[in-house]
Amino acid sequence: MTSGSKTRRVIGPFNRVEGDLEVKIDIDGDRVADAWVTSPLYRGFEHMLVGKDPRDALVYAPRICGICSVSQSVAAATALRRAQGIRMAPNGELVTSLVLACENIADHLTHFYLFFMPDFAREVYARRPWFADTERRFKAVSGSAAQQFLPARAQFLHLMGMLAGKWPHSLALQPGGTTRAVEAGEKPRLLSLLFGLRTFLETQLFGAPLEDIVAMSTAPEISRYADTATNADFRHFLMLADDLKLEQIGRAANRFMSYGAYEMEGQHQFQPGVWRNGVQALDSDAIREDISHSWLNGGDTPLHPSTGVTQPSPDSENGYTWCKAPRLGGKVVEVGALARQLVDGQPLIQNLVMESGGNVRNRVVARLIEVARLLPLMEQWVKDVQAGEPFCFEAAVPESGSGAGMVEAARGSLGHWLDIRNGRIHNYQIVAPTTWNFSPRDADEQPGALEQALVGAPVMKGETDPVSVQHIVRSFDPCMVCTVH
Amino acid sequence: MTKKMLWLQSGGCGGCSMSLLGAESPGLMASLKAADIELLLHPALSEASGADFLALLQAIVDGRQDLDILCLEGAVMCGPNGTGRFHMLSGSGQSMMQWIAALSSRAAHVVAVGSCAAFGGITRGGGNAVEACGLQYDEAEPGGLLGAGFRDSSNLPVINIAGCPTHPNWVTETLMQLAAGDLGPADLDSLGRPRSYADHLVHHGCPRNEFYEYKASAMHHSQLGCLMENLGCVGTQAHADCNIRLWNGEGSCLRGGYACIDCTAPGFEEPGRVFTETPKVAGIPVGLPTDMPKAWFVALASLSKAATPKRLKDNAAADHVVTPPSRSVKGKHIK
Numbered sequence: 028m029t030s031g032s033k034t035r036r037v038i039g040p041f042n043r044v045e046g047d048l049e050v051k052i053d054i055d056g057d058r059v060a061d062a063w064v065t066s067p068l069y070r071g072f073e074h075m076l077v078g079k080d081p082r083d084a085l086v087y088a089p090r091i092c093g094i095c096s097v098s099q100s101v102a103a104a105t106a107l108r109r110a111q112g113i114r115m116a117p118n119g120e121l122v123t124s125l126v127l128a129c130e131n132i133a134d135h136l137t138h139f140y141l142f143f144m145p146d147f148a149r150e151v152y153a154r155r156p157w158f159a160d161t162e163r164r165f166k167a168v169s170g171s172a173a174q175q176f177l178p179a180r181a182q183f184l185h186l187m188g189m190l191a192g193k194w195p196h197s198l199a200l201q202p203g204g205t206t207r208a209v210e211a212g213e214k215p216r217l218l219s220l221l222f223g224l225r226t227f228l229e230t231q232l233f234g235a236p237l238e239d240i241v242a243m244s245t246a247p248e249i250s251r252y253a254d255t256a257t258n259a260d261f262r263h264f265l266m267l268a269d270d271l272k273l274e275q276i277g278r279a280a281n282r283f284m285s286y287g288a289y290e291m292e293g294q295h296q297f298q299p300g301v302w303r304n305g306v307q308a309l310d311s312d313a314i315r316e317d318i319s320h321s322w323l324n325g326g327d328t329p330l331h332p333s334t335g336v337t338q339p340s341p342d343s344e345n346g347y348t349w350c351k352a353p354r355l356g357g358k359v360v361e362v363g364a365l366a367r368q369l370v371d372g373q374p375l376i377q378n379l380v381m382e383s384g385g386n387v388r389n390r391v392v393a394r395l396i397e398v399a400r401l402l403p404l405m406e407q408w409v410k411d412v413q414a415g416e417p418f419c420f421e422a423a424v425p426e427s428g429s430g431a432g433m434v435e436a437a438r439g440s441l442g443h444w445l446d447i448r449n450g451r452i453h454n455y456q457i458v459a460p461t462t463w464n465f466s467p468r469d470a471d472e473q474p475g476a477l478e479q480a481l482v483g484a485p486v487m488k489g490e491t492d493p494v495s496v497q498h499i500v501r502s503f504d505p506c507m508v509c510t511v512h
Numbered sequence: 513m514t515k516k517m518l519w520l521q522s523g524g525c526g527g528c529s530m531s532l533l534g535a536e537s538p539g540l541m542a543s544l545k546a547a548d549i550e551l552l553l554h555p556a557l558s559e560a561s562g563a564d565f566l567a568l569l570q571a572i573v574d575g576r577q578d579l580d581i582l583c584l585e586g587a588v589m590c591g592p593n594g595t596g597r598f599h600m601l602s603g604s605g606q607s608m609m610q611w612i613a614a615l616s617s618r619a620a621h622v623v624a625v626g627s628c629a630a631f632g633g634i635t636r637g638g639g640n641a642v643e644a645c646g647l648q649y650d651e652a653e654p655g656g657l658l659g660a661g662f663r664d665s666s667n668l669p670v671i672n673i674a675g676c677p678t679h680p681n682w683v684t685e686t687l688m689q690l691a692a693g694d695l696g697p698a699d700l701d702s703l704g705r706p707r708s709y710a711d712h713l714v715h716h717g718c719p720r721n722e723f724y725e726y727k728a729s730a731m732h733h734s735q736l737g738c739l740m741e742n743l744g745c746v747g748t749q750a751h752a753d754c755n756i757r758l759w760n761g762e763g764s765c766l767r768g769g770y771a772c773i774d775c776t777a778p779g780f781e782e783p784g785r786v787f788t789e790t791p792k793v794a795g796i797p798v799g800l801p802t803d804m805p806k807a808w809f810v811a812l813a814s815l816s817k818a819a820t821p822k823r824l825k826d827n828a829a830a831d832h833v834v835t836p837p838s839r840s841v842k843g844k845h846i847k
């Protein structure tokens with residue numbers, strides 16, 4: 028379709044994103060001029076939960092998403108805990124953090140090895156000097172990296188088998204703690220599993236000790252690292268990013284948000300906040316969900332999720348997606364590992380964002396830096412477990428009450444808002460990370476984060492599915508099944 | 513001869529694929545190679561996106577591309593009002609429901625991966641406002657999208673690898689049998705589930721069996737005792753080998769300290785009670801073990817309760833072993 032000098036394209040389905048996604052773009056010359064993002068699947072979890080016993084949310088919530096299942100469980104358990112007004116057993120906090128970090132690391136690495144890197148082994152790059160190496164290492168299905176990564180991932184997930192019974196879809200994460208106590212004699216096994224992944228990370232991904240990776244704090248340091256760590260996959264990425272100038276594509280709103288991650292004894296390991304040229308406090312009361320461009324009914328006034336409504340309306344005028352448009356104080360924010368590390372003050376990520384903002388390269392770097400930070404924390408958490416002390420406190424479900432479970436999934440800020448009346452779920456609202464990042468326009472016609480990030484993306488001659496669009500979309504590590512849920 | 517496989521996702525969470533990536537001994541890639549299966553496309557693994565993806569589907573529908581095995585993960589989304597608009601396959605302008613029907617008629621075998629694709633699963637929970645169903649069942653009712661009478665090229669119904677999620681090896685081993693031509697109608701149970709795992713009960717191999725025998729029960733989550741009496745566990749009725757073939761190396765729901773919720777069964781998503789609390793009549797759990805006469809169970813339970821050793825009584829209500837087994841050397845008890 029052509030209007031004026033612009034050509035419209037509909038791109039989809041996207042492989043190697045979790046769930047189904049469609050993107051419409053207007054191309055003007057050799058650039059994307061405008062973009063509209065569609066989440067084409069509606070499942071209706073918020074509707075499903077109404078009228079159920081609040082404890083049943085712990086069965087349903089993880090099944091919103093197969094890749095961030097634990098994050099959904101933790102959000103649901105947190106919302107219920109807040110409504111109960113109890114705290115978690117300290118050991119339960121440690122095991123919850125271990126299980127959540129395990130999922131987070133597995134997701135980041137799955138994204139890097141299976142979802143993101145294979146795009147650089149596409150034919151379109153056949154003439155780049157690095158293509159042969161990249162194809163050998165990262166080609167979808169056949170590349171050598173996936174053959175090494177999948178067994179390392181499977182072995183690392185034994186931690187889930189031990190602490191959560193299975194992954195995905197565990198019921199081990201309860202409001203008062205976790206259901207699987209760890210005995211003193213089991214700690215060596217947990218530490219060995221962590222050591223197994225540390226070995227993979229230090230030999231394959233980073234080619235350096237994790238502590239050295241975490242110690243880098245400036246762009247020149249990372250360039251020096253890229254020059255020396257031969258055969259490391261992170262270095263391979265930095266080299267590609269440099270050649271393809273990935274720091275120049277995929278800039279979004281440059282306003283970032285994190286709910287804060289790994290809360291223990293009232294303190295977050297990664298701090299909550301909002302970033303706009305510096306860290307500010309997060310005011311979660313300022314969250315509203317706009318549905319002006321969604322296939323949903325629910326009035327013209329954007330609502331806070333604690334009183335939110337989800338009512339499908341496939342013929343909604345102006346609607347082009349099942350996704351709502353969450354805004355913070357009316358503004359678009361980007362969430363994810365980049366936001367989390369930035370808000371937490373990680374020096375390298377702050378340095379990179381000051382230099383070039385949020386973009387394809389920085390999103391990927393932030394994920395891998397987060398992996399390098401998390402594994403040593405997990406080692407410490409295992410040591411901190413006090414065998415013999417309780418792992419789970421019990422408490423009754425209140426007749427009425429409400430609670431918010433605001434956590435960080437691998438892909439960013441995840442919130443569950445629970446309202447209990449007469450001992451049953453009266454309202455349940457979920458705002459997932461990709462709901463923030465892949466939101467449609469709002470009533471002020473502000474495009475969502477991905478819609479903004481796609482503007483200006485280069486289109487090469489003869490491309491039907493521009494590869495730059497593939498990179499930008501996947502740099503957010505979207506989870507479409509969560510987005511609409 | 514190499515079998516060509518297409519894997520699609522619709523009304524689900526993608527968790528069966530995430531689980532599948534964790535296949536071990538051997539891993540997923542090696543398992544597919546061993547089965548001589550070529551992936552035409554898998555949404556989490558393949559390079560093809562957009563136009564290439566759609567061209568492949570069209571070629572199969574047109575008969576220009578052979579398809580040996582079609583795997584669907586996630587329920588078929590029929591709503592609203594039977595239109596399928598709750599999931600339009602992006603870029604195609606057509607509902608996924610239509611695509612699945614068209615592709616199924618071209619595939620030599622059709623596999624439902626997970627309870628959503630088999631029976632509707634979690635996606636049809638809460639009154640099923642989205643009109644989700646399975647490929648050949650709507651909950652326990654034969655029918656679904658393809659109809660009760662559907663049979664593939666070798667007279668098989670849809671193969672229902674049910675579970676939420678599925679164990680990776682249920683999937684890889686069923687695919688290996690299928691690719692080798694070794695899976696016949698007699699290898700499936702009455703719900704189309706592979707008997708290789710569905711002929712077992714979750715109870716088999718449960719490490720809490722000693723507590724079960726003596727009715728030494730956990731009262732709260734994280735305790736070591738049997739989860740059946742108080743915490744909603746239906747492992748004695750659930751068809752799966754979860755405690756024989758472990759999850760993620762060393763886990764299972766019961767080993768993780770929480771109830772089996774019978775996720776391989778149609779309708780597990782709406783048990784009509786709280787998942788993690790056992791309903792009782794006069795203090796006796798309502799759901800009894802499969803194949804066990806009620807009077808016998810009650811009699812045995814009261815007998816074994818009376819005989820519960822102190823060790824089991826103590827440990828059942830603790831989250832770690834507080835009373836270890838007594839020790840004896842050459843038959844002599846040692847303090």
